[in-house]
Amino acid sequence: MSEFLLVRHGQASFGSDNYDQLSDLGWQQARWLGEYFQQKDRQFDDIITGKLVRHRETAQGICEGLGLNRDAFTEHGGLNEFDFHSVVSAYLRQFPQEMPSDKSDARPFFKILKKAMEAWRNDELSAPVPESWGQFEQRVGEALAFIQDNYAGKKLLVVSSGGAIAMAMKHILGYGDDMVMNINMQVINSSVSRFVFSPRNVRLASFNSIPHLDDNDRSDAVTYS
Known part of the structure; x- marks a missing residue:
C-alpha cells in the first residue's frame, strides 16, 4: 500500500525574532512523535519536508525519537507555508x-x-x-503530484505546515477556499494526518491525530503555533 503521514511541524517560536525554528516544546513534540512511531514499529521509505527550518528540525526530532541517525531529507518547496x-x-x-x-x-x-x-x-x-493564492494552491498541488509520481508502493513521512496541509486537503477532498482557512486554524503542532495514494488519486484516512500527546501529563503540549 502506498501511504504518507503528513505531519505539521512542532511548535515554532511565535513572538521571537525568528519564528522559523522550533521552540523547546516543539522539539519535544517531535521527539515524542518519533518515540510513538518507534513503539508502533513504523518504518518509512523516505522522509520528505518543505524547505523551512522548522520542517527540517521537526523531521530531525522525529528521527531522534525513532533512534535514526539522519539529518538530510528529500525537500519539496510545495510543502512550504505561505x-x-x-x-x-x-x-x-x-x-x-x-x-x-x-x-x-x-x-x-x-x-x-x-x-x-x-x-x-x-x-x-x-x-x-x-505569491498569489492561486500560486500557493498550485505549488501545493505540485508537491502532491511529486509524491504520487515518484513513490508508488512506498510509505512516507512528510513534514509541512498548517496552511499547506489545509490546501493539500482542498486538492484531495475538493472543499472550498473558506474551508482552507478554517482547517488551517485547526491543525495541531506535530499532528499526523494519514493518506493512501496511487498515481491517480489520494484518499484521506485520518486527520489531525496526536496519539503521542494523548496523555494527561501532556495536555499542555497541545499547541497551534
Whole structure:
C-alpha cells in the first residue's frame, strides 16, 4: 500500500525574532512523535519536508525519537507555508487600526490572520505579497503530484505546515477556499494526518491525530503555533 503521514511541524517560536525554528516544546513534540512511531514499529521509505527550518528540525526530532541517525531529507518547496508574515503585514498596512496591542499573544494574531487570508484570497490586498493564492494552491498541488509520481508502493513521512496541509486537503477532498482557512486554524503542532495514494488519486484516512500527546501529563503540549 502506498501511504504518507503528513505531519505539521512542532511548535515554532511565535513572538521571537525568528519564528522559523522550533521552540523547546516543539522539539519535544517531535521527539515524542518519533518515540510513538518507534513503539508502533513504523518504518518509512523516505522522509520528505518543505524547505523551512522548522520542517527540517521537526523531521530531525522525529528521527531522534525513532533512534535514526539522519539529518538530510528529500525537500519539496510545495510543502512550504505561505508567507503569512507578508500577508498579515500587507493587511495591517491597509487596516492599521486592527494592529493588536499585545504582539506576543497568539489569539488576536490568529483572528487577524484569518481576515488577512480572506483578503489575500480575494486579491484585495493593496500591498504586494510574494505569491498569489492561486500560486500557493498550485505549488501545493505540485508537491502532491511529486509524491504520487515518484513513490508508488512506498510509505512516507512528510513534514509541512498548517496552511499547506489545509490546501493539500482542498486538492484531495475538493472543499472550498473558506474551508482552507478554517482547517488551517485547526491543525495541531506535530499532528499526523494519514493518506493512501496511487498515481491517480489520494484518499484521506485520518486527520489531525496526536496519539503521542494523548496523555494527561501532556495536555499542555497541545499547541497551534
